[in-house]
Amino acid sequence: MNVRIPRLLLTMFLMSWSWTAAARVTVEVVSDGQPVQLHGAVVSFQPMDTERAPRRESHSVSMEQINRQFRPFILPVPVNTPVLFPNLDETAHHVYSFSKIRRFELPLYKGELPDPITFANPGVVPLGCNIHDWMIGYIVVVDSPYFMQIDGDRGTIETIPPGRYEVQVWHPALDGRESLRELVEITANHTKFRFDLEFPLLSVGQPPPPVQRFDERLDY
Amino acid sequence: MFTRIALLSLVVLCQVAWAQSETSGFSIRGVTDVGYANTSGAKSWLRGGSGKLRFDEDDNDELQLLDIGIAIDYAFDLQSKFTVVGHRYDGDFALTEAFWEYRPLNDGAWRGRYRVGAFHPSFSLENTGPLWTSPYTVKSSAINTWFGEEMRIIGAEGKWTWIRDPHNKSKHRFSLFGALYAYNDPMGAMISWRGWSVHDRQIGLNGTFSIRDLPILQIIDHSPDFEPFMEIDDRPGFYVGSEWTLERRFRLQLVHYDNLTDHTLRQAGQYGWRTRFSQIAFHWRMGNGYEVLGQFLAGNTLMAKDGLDNDFEAAYVMLVKSWGRHRLAVRWDVFRVVNQSLILYDDNFEEYGDEDYDYDDDDYEYNYENYDYNDELGNSQTVSYSYLFGDSWKLSLEATRIWSRQDSRMHFGQNPRLAEKQVLASVRYYF
Numbered sequence: 001m002n003v004r005i006p007r008l009l010l011t012m013f014l015m016s017w018s019w020t021a022a023a024r025v026t027v028e029v030v031s032d033g034q035p036v037q038l039h040g041a042v043v044s045f046q047p048m049d050t051e052r053a054p055r056r057e058s059h060s061v062s063m064e065q066i067n068r069q070f071r072p073f074i075l076p077v078p079v080n081t082p083v084l085f086p087n088l089d090e091t092a093h094h095v096y097s098f099s100k101i102r103r104f105e106l107p108l109y110k111g112e113l114p115d116p117i118t119f120a121n122p123g124v125v126p127l128g129c130n131i132h133d134w135m136i137g138y139i140v141v142v143d144s145p146y147f148m149q150i151d152g153d154r155g156t157i158e159t160i161p162p163g164r165y166e167v168q169v170w171h172p173a174l175d176g177r178e179s180l181r182e183l184v185e186i187t188a189n190h191t192k193f194r195f196d197l198e199f200p201l202l203s204v205g206q207p208p209p210p211v212q213r214f215d216e217r218l219d220y
Numbered sequence: 221m222f223t224r225i226a227l228l229s230l231v232v233l234c235q236v237a238w239a240q241s242e243t244s245g246f247s248i249r250g251v252t253d254v255g256y257a258n259t260s261g262a263k264s265w266l267r268g269g270s271g272k273l274r275f276d277e278d279d280n281d282e283l284q285l286l287d288i289g290i291a292i293d294y295a296f297d298l299q300s301k302f303t304v305v306g307h308r309y310d311g312d313f314a315l316t317e318a319f320w321e322y323r324p325l326n327d328g329a330w331r332g333r334y335r336v337g338a339f340h341p342s343f344s345l346e347n348t349g350p351l352w353t354s355p356y357t358v359k360s361s362a363i364n365t366w367f368g369e370e371m372r373i374i375g376a377e378g379k380w381t382w383i384r385d386p387h388n389k390s391k392h393r394f395s396l397f398g399a400l401y402a403y404n405d406p407m408g409a410m411i412s413w414r415g416w417s418v419h420d421r422q423i424g425l426n427g428t429f430s431i432r433d434l435p436i437l438q439i440i441d442h443s444p445d446f447e448p449f450m451e452i453d454d455r456p457g458f459y460v461g462s463e464w465t466l467e468r469r470f471r472l473q474l475v476h477y478d479n480l481t482d483h484t485l486r487q488a489g490q491y492g493w494r495t496r497f498s499q500i501a502f503h504w505r506m507g508n509g510y511e512v513l514g515q516f517l518a519g520n521t522l523m524a525k526d527g528l529d530n531d532f533e534a535a536y537v538m539l540v541k542s543w544g545r546h547r548l549a550v551r552w553d554v555f556r557v558v559n560q561s562l563i564l565y566d567d568n569f570e571e572y573g574d575e576d577y578d579y580d581d582d583d584y585e586y587n588y589e590n591y592d593y594n595d596e597l598g599n600s601q602t603v604s605y606s607y608l609f610g611d612s613w614k615l616s617l618e619a620t621r622i623w624s625r626q627d628s629r630m631h632f633g634q635n636p637r638l639a640e641k642q643v644l645a646s647v648r649y650y651f
Binding site for chain 1: 297298299323325327328331348349350353355467468606608611612614648650
């Protein structure tokens, strides 16, 4: 007991200091020691020290359809963020998801912008288009204001308060048995984390739209 | 000529008037095709000759309006639409398709597509262009030419595709499809009595056509006009198919078709033909713009009680190379019809026999006047170069040679062997 009180005091002191002195954290993914390209992977930091993470104002974000593809391929959003689906193509899209998080369908006629969709629970929302069968995109709903995406083989979050977090990495190319989830302590001098892959990456990416010739009809 | 220009202008006006959109409501799309054909060989079957092509020497110096095709879609929403397709060929109007299509959202792991009405079945890997045109050549292969003439699904069709892992867009897909249909009972007459053909003209649902005046037609009191889309026995036919696709690279398809017609029946000068066949087809996109397509079909058709019994087979292999706006397609077709039961007809159309007949023996002295010869053997080579210009124009230059041996030509004092050649230049406008 005598030992614990100073620790708690120290922690409280550090925490009060930490809100002002944010850390810069880099995450990289390796396989057998070699960096792995996992472009677009979503890295979320779930704070473990506080009951609830501070809320950000939830302004809307967009998952566009352009050139018969989703853009971006992977879109991270905090829970309850309105997600718009602007259709920038000349053709109509019929976007759907059968995810556990939320099932929905959106007929997206050219030039129309339907009401945004929000996701109340964290998780992965795969998107498809009933007209253009090859289209695939993912919305990754995170329950934290602290998240970023990997660019190439690593990613950096510029400002995050030091503390204990559950860090999680998600990408569609990760094997289903792979668990990139870890409890970490972010301090001013411990700001680099590395995940080692247990399984090889799947060959999953955003398929390019087929070349459209006006003398051919696409059978979808 | 003025009529043709007027019609073309009408099409362009239609396009302006009906701005194409994919929102619910009407939209219009289509194809117009104008060209020159230089043909040598024989009079076209469309003029009652023995030639297999759509045009013959009489057409050599004339600009041809190959096709004006218009499709009108009415979309109820993004999942359901009604489509009507009509073509105008050589002055005749052909209503080729009229159907309702429904593509509901299923649960992601499988998807369904349903069609009800009159339409081309889901199993041509060659005629995948707008309005059932081929994107590779102007004239379709012998198989698909026949499909465009004598086959139409007038009924209901379903296609169910299973995707192993929809969230990751698994590379493998499996489909099952099939249809129940009516009004296809006289199918088989064309390949039996005219033989296989290579052209681009589809027959309308309301369409009839006449062929050579074969002696058998009078003996059995067949109407001089053939009507392929008739119901004679009030019994539906079916087809079933399955397909495996590996991404967009490879597609393999198996189909079995059987019109289940009661071939002992006749109605209004038309006979019921029991026609069935099996087909295997593939389409392989090899990369770098190279593609190979192939289709092989084998079947049998029966007509009249103890009457005509023909086996038929046809196949093609097509090599395609596309680079930029250019495309070169080379297709080799082979086809044949084999009489299984040669009809020696008398006035009562009852007697037949083939015991004295050896159709492979060139020295055999034919007593052809009393036989209905359906045997045919042939092949065809097509080389087609096309160039896309603008957003909607396509120029095609196509050379075709067809060689065939058809015993029925002896009825008309012709050599059974015939080589036909055609050079075709066409300009297509897609809208």
